[in-house]
Amino acid sequence: MSHWIGTANHGFASLAMEELRRFVNGIKFTQLIAGEVFKMEVPLSREELLDLLQKNEPVFLRHIQHIERALPIQGSADDLQALSDLVRHARSRVDNQTVAVHLRRVEKTPFMYSAADTKSVLDAVLMEVGAETVMQSPDVILSIFAGAEELYVGWGTPAEQLSDWPGGAVRFQREEGQISRAKFKLLEAERAFKLYFETYRQAVDIGAAPGGWTQLLLERGLRVTSIDPANLHPSLSAYPRLTVMKKNASDVNFPSGTFDLLVCDMSWSPMQMAKLVLEKTDALSDGATAIITLKLMHKKPLQTIRDVVAKLESAFELKKAKQLFHNRDEITLYLVKK
Template identity: 50%
Template sequence: MNELADSADVSRFVVTSNRGFAAYAQDELRSLTPGTKFDELIAAETYVMRIPLDRETAIRRITGNEPIFLRHMFPIDETVAYSGGNEDIGAIAAAVAKLAPAAGRSAAIQIRKAERLSPGFEMSELKLGIVSMLHETYDADAVAKDADYIVSVFLTEEAAYIGISEPEQNLSDWPGGAVRFRKEEGQVSRAKFKLLEAEYEFGLDLSRYAKALDIGAAPGGWTSLLLERGVEVTAVDPADLHPDLLGHPKLTFMKRNAGDVKFCEHSYDLLVCDMSWSPKMMVKLILPLLEALKPGGAAIITLKLMHGKPFQTVKDCVRAMQPGMELVKAKQLFHNRDELTVFLTKKY
């Protein structure tokens, strides 16, 4: 790996995107800071970023202009030589203790490794070593979520990259930004995870919405989550909804094409759409339906990336919905595949 020594105006981060979309994340990061360079850790997914800014300036710039395709990052505050033996556990734990902030704070320990790397110890042993060191040194508690700070470790064949950061500085408080939810018994579809993640990523509370319009709802993954949140849902799709949803007191199911239905103006405060259509066709369908959305209402829409021009796709779709709709955030979620999700609000 071509290392560049850290200095006052150069810092390093481990950065992660969805597999196959790293080039887009790198383009965004280079656009933010020309001269930024990358060294691969996991093919087409995880890299060491060398950015010509000091650590804090780099964090502020990236978090203040969050890239669409950058899923997760953490600063490399220390590099420890790695030999693959049990002695590495003590060396890494000692380096973490040296970097850790004041006593008595809670820490999440997140450890990842390069593909095909087979350490001479289990990841659980390394985690236990770090947890024990932090507790003995600072009386710090290890937690899975809602930590005061995150200890990040990435193991390669030559080195362990270590960083200490606050959760918001990493863009995600999940290891590598891999947001994982437990599959529920009787779950309608895995598409539910996508809306769950959107709720988390966009800082939403879906239970605050009174009435939602779900376009292309079948088999009902997004509808099921909205109903669980107590939202009154109108689900529209010519295909069938999952039978477990039918008869729900807050569900109205219209087994029709959304383009053939006229909805009352300003009757919904949330519109969601997760359809496998081209962005151009999806926008053509959605545009007249936006009249049903109240001013100040929100829209969460999945955009399929079909032609290898994701940035232009976002621009074209948002432009088509302006001036009435305003883009709040566009993000490729962990549960997105060849797509991304946009969150918009209605201005009038």
């Protein structure tokens, strides 16, 4: 038996729990933050569940934290003392490791310290026991969730927690001249799927307007063909590596093997999107990558995902399907042409 905290995008916790029920018989849930964060009682050991999730990562589970200790909240300095003592007893786990401290909380927790204050105190203790404290890309994460009555505390690697961000909430800083927030989706997809866009040669962006995804790919040095009957942002005209086709994608054809990357972020029917992408398969080189957002427009999103993936698998291998933090009513698919 083990206990965990799971997190999904707001409004999608029920789907994350449904996926987990399909993986784990007898799993039990308790809501912590409505529609987003939940506690899990799992009839498996820590290692058994982690192994299962590494092999079958759920689409809608954004972050997971093992609960190693549940400390009663006193609402006083005793809470920080209890956390400090816990860290001191973990010396062997963190010695010579880089460690990040993540604190999340329910709205009305009696835990009285901010994330910054908690981190400041625990960082000092971590350095005392031989760890190096960092903000990003740690070896180990100390995760603390301040509930209504208890502090739920656990250690894990970024891979074990499915993210190196608190609760999987990936944050990017908006840049001057950024065309749209949609750019964040593609940035997060690059991180989540361990891609390096600068290693690609030529991309096609289907449904590109206003051009957030096109902008990122151009910044990475790719040649980009952007297809959309709507206008792209005027700033993109400064890139000589950009070809703009103001047409519907269904009306455009390319020579075989033209592109090694296809991206598509269209607000369109999932099956119509799949049909359109499949029509462009011949224009992709063997082994080409496709990054596609799948809009969840219907009442049965899990069935929609299965149907669309089944259709796309006639030409692509699905590498991963994930609801990223920057996805709203959608998920992102990472595929490779067969």
